[in-house]
Amino acid sequence: DILTYTNGTQEQHMDKVKLVLHRLRAARLQVDIRKCRFATQEVKYLGLIISTEGVRMDPVKTEAITNWQAPRNVHDVQAFLGFANFYRRFIAGFSVLAAPMSELTRTEKAEPPPPNQDTDKRRKKRKARYVPFKWTEQCQQSFEKLKAAFTSAPVLAHFDPDLEALVETDASDYIVAGVLSQRSIEDDILRPVAYFSKKMSLQECNYEIYDKELLAIVKAFEEWRPELAGTPVGHPVQVLTDHRNLEWFMESKKLNRRQARWAEFLSEFDFIIKYRPGKQGTKPDSLTRRSGDLPENDEDDRVRHQQQTVLKPHNLEEGVKPSLYATEAQSIAEVTADSNDFDKNYDVAAQDDLTVQKILAALRDENGPRSIPGMSLAHCTEAQGKLYFDKRLYIPDNDDLKLQILKNAHESPLAGHPGKKKLHHLLTRTFYWPGLMESVQRFTENANAAVETYLRGFVNYKQDDWTEWLASAEFAANNNVSETTGFTPFFANTGRHPRMGIEPTTLRTPQSRSRRAQVDAEEIDRFATQMQTLHEYLQDEMRWAQAMQEKWTNRHRLPPPAYRLGDKVWLSTRNLSTTRPSKKLDYRQIGPYSVTEIISPTTYKLDLPHDFQIHDVFHTNLLRRDPDDALPGQIPTPPPPLVLAEDEELNEWEVEEILDSRHRGRGVQYLVKYSGHPQPSWQPSRDLTNCDEALLAYHHTNSTKPVAIAFGSLLQAHMRVDPQRLTQITVNHSDNTCSNSSSN
Structure with missing residues (x-):
């Protein structure tokens, strides 16, 4: 059944109906005109009557209820x-x-x-x-x-x-x-x-x-x-x-x-x-x-089950603790308790982010611009003073706020310490900020690498006590000096160093206790000034460290090559994957391809083949100019493409050679090399038609490789394949085994 509903004029409704009828005609589907109703304000559907006023019961159905006889069993x-x-x-x-x-x-x-x-x-x-x-x-x-x-x-x-x-x-x-x-x-x-x-x-x-x-x-x-x-x-x-x-x-x-x-x-x-x-x-x-x-009475089960026996304290074992099930509830409570702090931190960060303020100002101005550089306002909305992008909360450019979100999502027991992809998927349901995936990658990589190094030196031989060392690993990470700032994270946040248990014991004399009790407003102001000075110093140190890193890196770095529109370049396969077995013996570069757009002095857009499934913008480090003055014998033969398009269902390709076969799911796939496309691809057996010679040639030289059941009669007729082998392959495949060693 097709229901077409319009909340508008009759002309708008007829336009929608015509669109539906055109789609049916294009799909060669015919409707029964005797069962159709057009331009109506009421329709019967699934035992209900749907109208412009609402939904009500079908009188025909309710009549059957009103005429129902009293049950007898x-x-x-x-x-x-x-x-x-x-x-x-x-x-x-x-x-x-x-x-x-x-x-x-x-x-x-x-x-x-x-x-x-x-x-x-x-x-x-x-x-x-x-x-x-x-x-x-x-x-x-x-x-x-x-x-x-x-x-x-x-x-x-x-x-x-x-x-x-x-x-x-x-x-x-x-x-x-x-x-x-x-x-x-x-x-x-x-x-x-x-x-x-x-x-x-x-x-x-x-x-x-x-x-x-x-x-x-x-x-x-x-x-x-x-x-x-x-x-x-x-x-x-x-x-x-x-x-x-x-x-x-x-x-x-x-x-x-x-x-x-x-x-x-x-x-x-x-x-x-x-x-x-x-x-x-x-x-x-x-x-x-x-x-x-x-x-009705006290014998009702609902009343009887409300009578409970309360045990007195002396009836309970001393080891029984009332906090048996408090762990899970505590995790929920902690997440809920952080919501107020998050709102405060968000409001402060949003006030300091010029981009957020520009977007909010443009949304509040009816005659304002519909877009700002790098952002379309069609995807932005404002609700309760906060900015949303595609119904997700837009996070201002504040590292502390982003870190708080990443830690809450990654360390929450409800999330289960997810990996990069799952953490990214979890965050994108609710939050958005430019470079979200990069933030997730940096957070998970840095968080895991340091902890793994620490645990490697303390876990026992069986490695089953690593959870007991996590708290110590966190303490050690916060108590180690950062190469960038020169201070420990603990000191940068609190202004003091933690006690590790190796310090000599300090006798607390009455004079020292009285001195600690006399902390007044002047001491608080002094501490605040000290922390402000410390943070300013840390910011200068971080800027200096970044500048030195850039200086030493650029010392051994040549200026990036400049390409013009139409230049031919070779693309590195460093970040590309192929179906070839060995990465070491694979092509180091593919191409050449033409430069179609200059994104920046270090990034270029290339004219890649239509059957590639990768992004067409690359950094200059991955590109190499195609020499235009090479001798004829030095011109390299362009290697085949790496990735084939998936929308080739309506095309027919000529099979040049079949290279391999494997079990996948409940079927068999073949690694096929097509004419004109030297890069092979895995194809299900049902897609291989009119290629009997290639199949016979492959299985003749690879008698132990998996065979598709659909080609059993072909192989028996031309190669005299033992029927037991096909039967054995069928049995192994139904048991989800990928080895045919028993049929050799």
């Missing part, structure tokens, strides 16, 4: 609830209304067979046994109320991802519920999008009221995850709850194990929890306090 109850469950989003308090009937579908644990029966019978799978079926007056009332609710269900509004979403949640002792709403732009009325209610499990009924209210929020976000995960930047989801303490949940530093798990899940969403008195939250509150949600 468990199977009838399951059939009715299964059919009605499809429309539960339209029914407020669905789980409450259906609670008496749902109890009839509850299963009990089957008793094991008596021990005097045969062993085989006891080993049989125990079948679930339902509670005794008894259709009571409460079940009949639940049945009638649920049918009546379908006839008066409201029209739910369409969820608009560009509008602000409002989630109202509430929890009673045994049920959690919520309402998803959005405010209409036309009439400024808050319209419901979906309802949600769910009975708690026996374990969830034991939660404290704080956790029950939080469980309602978690269940609501799980229910409407597709809608709430894509909220626009700067418009967080408003979550209304009648439990005031939940307002600071995401900022809490002490979380139990369950709350830490929920915090990790909720961190995927952009939302704000707001307190609203229970008297004002009539919609979600009514979903949890309807008749049928409370236990």
